[in-house]
Amino acid sequence: MTEERSGEEQSIEMELGEAAVIKLPRSTSLERAGGGLLVSLRPYYEGVIHFTLFLCASISVLVTVGIVVVLLYESIQFFFDVSIIEFLTGTRWTPLLKPQHFGILPLMCGTMLVAGGSAIVAVPIGLGTAIYLSEYASPRFRDIVKPMLEILAGIPSVVYGYLAVVFVSPIIRYVFPSAGVFNAASACIVVGIMILPMIISLSEDILQSVPLSLRGAAFALGANKFEVTVRVVVPAALSGIIASFLLAISRAIGETMAVTLAAGATPKLTLNPLESIQTMTAYIVQVSQGDTPAGTVEYRTIFAVGLTLFLTTMTMNVIAQYILSRVGERYE
Template identity: 75%
Template sequence: MPSLATTETLIASSGRKSFRVVFEGFLHLMLLACAVVSIITTVGIVLVLLIESLQFFRDVSVWEFLTGTKWSPLLKPQHFGILPLFCGTFLVAAGSALVAIPIGLGTAIFLSEYASPIVRDIVKPLLEVLAGIPSVVFGYLAVVFVSPIIKSLFASADLFNAANACIVVGFMILPTIVSLSEDVLRSVPRSLREAAYALGATKLDVTIGVVVPAAMSGIMASFLLAIARAVGETMAVTLAAGATPRLTLNPLESIQTMTAYIVQVSQGDTPAGTLEYRTIFAVGLTLFIFTLLLNVIAQWILSRVREKYE
C-alpha cells in the first residue's frame, strides 16, 4: 500500500503535468493566432489594393498607366502614366545604393578583419544609433544642409533634387549593410583564413580573396534588404527630392517617388472614392509588385551565390 506522502506526491506531480499540458496548449494557440493574424493582415492589404486598383483601371487603361510618360492625375488635363514616379523611385534607390554599398561594405570589412575589439565595440553601437534616427530628421538635414552644398557645387541643381534624397537615404540604409555584412564576415569559418595564411597569403589577400567571397550570400542579402528599404522610404524622400513627377535620370532635378505621391494624396485634400483618390491604390499595387519582384530576384541571386560549409 502506498503511503500518504507518496500519494500526495503523485497527485501534485499529476497536477503540475496537467497544468503544463494546458499551458503549452494555450501557448500553441496564441502562436497560431499570431501567425493567422499576420496572414490575414497580408491578404487583407493585397485585397484592398486589388479591389481599389481594379476600380481605377475601369477608367484608365493598364497600357496608359504603365507606358505613359506624364503623371498629373490632380491637374487638368489628367495624365496617368506612372513612368515618372517609377523612374524617380528607381533613381533614389540606385543612387542611395551607390552611396551606401561601398561605404557600408568597407566599414563591415574593417570592423570584421582589421579593427581591434575596442574600436569594434565603439563603432558598431554608434552605427546602430544612426539606424534609430527618424527619417524626417534625415529629410530636414537634406533640406538645410545637403541641398545648399549641392547648389554651391552645381548651380543648375534644383533646391529639392534627387541627389539630396540619394545621399540621405544612403546614410539611412548604411547601418543595415554594415551590421548584417559584418556579422556574416565574422561567421566565416576560421579554418578558411588559416588555410589561406598557411599558403602564404597576406591579410589583404585573405580578406578579398577568401573571406568576402565566402560571405557573399549574406553580403548580397544585406544589399538587397537595404535597397528594399530605400524603395519604401517615404518622409526623407518627400522632403529632400521634391514633388515634381518627372521622367529623368538627372539627379540634380526635382523628382517624385511612388511613396511620396501616396503621402501627397493621403493628406485629405482629395475626396475619397474619386478617380484621383484611387490612384494611390494603383501606385501602391505597383510598388507592392515591384518590391515582390525585387525579393524574387534576391532569392534567385542568393541561391546562385550561397556557400555551404560543414
C-alpha cells in the same frame, strides 16, 4: 521569561516539525494512490493558451492578406478607368491636373533614381566598413562602432528628411548652383546614409561567417591580409553581400519621409539628380494628406502605385532571401 519563551518556541517548532514530517508523505501517498481527481481544468488551460497564441500568429497573416486584397481590389477598380498599358508605359503622371495622364514611369524613374543614387552612396562605404570591421578592426574598435551603427539605424527618417533640406541641399546648391532646393541628390545622400547600417551589419555578419580555416589556408599560401580579404573572404561571402545590398535597396525604394521632404513633388522622367523629382512613396503621401475625394480615379491611383511599390520591394526581398538562404548551405 526568555528561557520560557524559547522553550515554547522550541516545542512549537517540534510540533510543527513533526507535523510536517508526518503530513508530507501522507499527502503525496494520497495523490499517488489516486485520491485526486483525474479530471482537471489543465487541458482547457492548455487549449486556451494554444488558441490565444494561434490568434496572435494569424493576425499577421490575416493583415497581410487583407492589405493585399484591398490593394488588389482598389487597383482593379482603377484599371477599369485607366488602361494597364497606359499605366505602365505612359511617360507623364498628372492625375491631379487637367489633362490627366496616368503613366507611372516618371514616379518609377524617381524611385529608381533615389534607390540607385543611395546605393551608389551606401554600397562602397558600407562594404568598406564591413570589411574593415570584420577583417582589420581591433575588437575594441568594433565594440565602439557597432553600437554607433545601432544609433544611426535608430534615427527617425523624418530627421534625415529635414537634414537633407536644411543641410545637404544647401551644400549641393553651393557646389552645383543649377540645383533646385528640392533635388534628388540630397535625397540619395540621406537615404544612402539611412541604409548604411543595414548594409554594414548584414555584410559584416556574413564576412564573419566565412570560416577562419579558409583564411588560414590562404595565409599559408603566402597571401597577405589584403589578398586574403579580396581574393578569398569577400568572394566566399559574395552572394550574402549582394543579398544585403538588395535588402538595403529595397528599403530605399520603400523609404518615404526623407524623399518626400527632400526630393520634391515633381513627377519627372529624368536621371538628373539635381532636379526635383517625385517617388512613388512621395506621391502616395501627397494624395493621402491632400483633399482628393475618396472613390475617384485620382484617389485610386495611390492603390495602383502602392501595388506597384509593393510588388517591386517584394521581388527584391524574395531574391535577397533566396540568396541568403543559399549562403548558409555552403558551409554546413
